[in-house]
Amino acid sequence: MKESKSLINALLSRLGNYSFIGLAVLSFAAATALIYTNNQRIDDETRAYFDTQRGLYGELLVDRSRRYLVMAMDKIVNSKAPIAKPPEELELAYAFLNVGEYTSRFDCVPDSLAKMDTAREALLIKSIPNDQIVGLLFRVLECQQSVAASKQSDKRKLATEILQSSEDGRTDSTALIIASYLVALFLWLLQINHRRKIQLANTEKQAWEKRALTDPLTGTLNRAALNEYLNAYLEGEDRVRRPISLLMYDIDYFKSYNDKFGHVQGDQALIQVTGAIQHALRADDKQFRYGGEEFVVVTEMTDATQLAALAERMLNAVRSLELAHPSGNQGIVTISLGVYVANDQPYEISELVDAVDKTLYQAKTQGRNRTVIRPSARSVQ
Amino acid sequence: MMLKRVSAFLIALLTSSMLYAATLELVDGDTRLVLDVDALVASATESHVAFAPFRKRTVEFRGHDFEAFLQQYLKHKVSRVNVTAVDGYQVSLSGIEGQTWMLVTHEDGKPLELRTHGPLRLIQTNIGDRDPNNMSLFDDWIWMIERIEVVD
Numbered sequence: 101m102k103e104s105k106s107l108i109n110a111l112l113s114r115l116g117n118y119s120f121i122g123l124a125v126l127s128f129a130a131a132t133a134l135i136y137t138n139n140q141r142i143d144d145e146t147r148a149y150f151d152t153q154r155g156l157y158g159e160l161l162v163d164r165s166r167r168y169l170v171m172a173m174d175k176i177v178n179s180k181a182p183i184a185k186p187p188e189e190l191e192l193a194y195a196f197l198n199v200g201e202y203t204s205r206f207d208c209v210p211d212s213l214a215k216m217d218t219a220r221e222a223l224l225i226k227s228i229p230n231d232q233i234v235g236l237l238f239r240v241l242e243c244q245q246s247v248a249a250s251k252q253s254d255k256r257k258l259a260t261e262i263l264q265s266s267e268d269g270r271t272d273s274t275a276l277i278i279a280s281y282l283v284a285l286f287l288w289l290l291q292i293n294h295r296r297k298i299q300l301a302n303t304e305k306q307a308w309e310k311r312a313l314t315d316p317l318t319g320t321l322n323r324a325a326l327n328e329y330l331n332a333y334l335e336g337e338d339r340v341r342r343p344i345s346l347l348m349y350d351i352d353y354f355k356s357y358n359d360k361f362g363h364v365q366g367d368q369a370l371i372q373v374t375g376a377i378q379h380a381l382r383a384d385d386k387q388f389r390y391g392g393e394e395f396v397v398v399t400e401m402t403d404a405t406q407l408a409a410l411a412e413r414m415l416n417a418v419r420s421l422e423l424a425h426p427s428g429n430q431g432i433v434t435i436s437l438g439v440y441v442a443n444d445q446p447y448e449i450s451e452l453v454d455a456v457d458k459t460l461y462q463a464k465t466q467g468r469n470r471t472v473i474r475p476s477a478r479s480v481q
Numbered sequence: 482m483m484l485k486r487v488s489a490f491l492i493a494l495l496t497s498s499m500l501y502a503a504t505l506e507l508v509d510g511d512t513r514l515v516l517d518v519d520a521l522v523a524s525a526t527e528s529h530v531a532f533a534p535f536r537k538r539t540v541e542f543r544g545h546d547f548e549a550f551l552q553q554y555l556k557h558k559v560s561r562v563n564v565t566a567v568d569g570y571q572v573s574l575s576g577i578e579g580q581t582w583m584l585v586t587h588e589d590g591k592p593l594e595l596r597t598h599g600p601l602r603l604i605q606t607n608i609g610d611r612d613p614n615n616m617s618l619f620d621d622w623i624w625m626i627e628r629i630e631v632v633d
Contacts, residue, residue: 164568191595192568195625198596200537201616 165196166244208243315389318374326388347397354393376417411471434469509631543587565628598624
């Protein structure tokens with residue numbers, strides 16, 4: 101079951117976003133072809149049985165026989181003088197009744213043909229009066245009427261069958277159209293569900309990645325994120341076009357702050373300091389917790405003057421918090437800051453971190469609460 | 482009884498071909514030929530045995546190859562004709578060449594009469610995939626022919 105689900109998902113992915121449209125179009129094409137074929141079949145059947153263009157079945161043979169018989173009877177009845185020869189209409193009436201389908205199916209037909217023979221014989225040798233001949237032919241007329249009625253009934257039956265067949269065909273076509281709609285709908289829902297699952301998986305993945313790369317206490321990015329960022333930066337070609345600078349800072353005398361106020365307040369101080377720093381940064385700058393009270397800011401800014409200004413904003417942001425620190429400079433929490441500009445020469449991550457760490461160390465050894473920028477080695481207090 | 486048999490014999494002698502006009506009119510433009518049906522009956526040599534849709538049984542037909550018949554009298558090949566029956570029924574036949582039409586004069590050895598759909602009829606010796614039990618598929622097999630007009 102799981103395998104078949106993944107197979108369907110793989111198939112849907114491969115078919116692409118428009119797969120359901122293609123399959124729906126195929127379904128409609130199949131439905132249209134079936135409707136066309138069905139209509140064509142019915143048309144052909146109808147034409148074969150109800151063709152009025154060519155005459156023969158527009159008027160049944162027996163009807164024509166009856167018409168000629170009536171004409172013959174009329175001639176016989178209205179003849180004042182003896183008839184020289186039997187009317188041609190009598191022969192035609194005979195001919196149109198003398199058809200295999202009638203003689204084999206209707207018992208009265210062979211008898212009627214014999215009666216017409218008798219009538220002809222009587223007219224030739226004038227053996228019986230005309231009115232008796234007409235009386236004889238009336239029997240033939242009755243037979244013709246029963247044959248015609250039966251043939252009409254056949255036609256009606258056939259028409260009903262064709263109509264029924266047409267109805268069945270229409271029902272099949274309707275069912276097929278509905279089925280194709282349902283198939284299209286099903287495929288569409290499947291596609292939507294598939295997309296939703298992918299979106300959900302992506303969202304979860306992003307959330308998980310964010311959690312994995314975020315420091316849970318301060319909300320800054322963590323050391324793993326720093327490594328990932330620097331790794332991507334150093335491996336990419338962006339470094340040549342877009343140099344970066346690293347700013348590493350830590351809180352001065354933070355161990356004694358923790359000793360004095362405890363780790364809970366120490367954590368609060370970390371949160372406040374990183375928050376103040378974040379406000380001092382530009383939107384594109386990134387802040388990472390490197391470890392303990394040490395943080396790294398990565399910026400695309402490389403101009404020494406601008407970097408000095410940024411560093412000053414960061415120092416002032418922390419000072420402005422005025423977090424009391426009896427062992428700190430001026431009795432408040434301050435930070436020391438080392439800045440390193442990474443030019444376009446090749447680096448390892450450890451080299452970069454080591455370089456900026458050294459500038460931070462310089463800032464500390466020079467009295468803390470200050471910035472040291474390399475490679476200019478210019479310090480700003 | 483004897484008298485009855487004699488009268489039947491006399492009637493048989495006076496067949497419909499004797500009672501009614503027995504000629505075939507053949508028209509080709511300005512040419513108009515009137516052929517004697519008795520002569521056509523007498524000269525019929527082609528034979529074909531097949532299930533007859535209007536008889537519902539197998540019949541031995543005798544007559545003339547229609548294409549050859551037209552060429553014999555009109556001295557050229559004909560591909561389209563209008564055929565008219567005694568009762569006014571008409572069909573238009575095209576593609577005469579290669580369609581195996583036969584001008585029938587006899588059924589089972591007996592000359593056709595008006596009452597047996599004669600004296601001249603047209604059939605096809607090759608009916609393809611048509612069902613011989615369905616008469617409606619053979620409504621161009623015209624009976625009682627009295628006139629043939631070339632429409633090439």
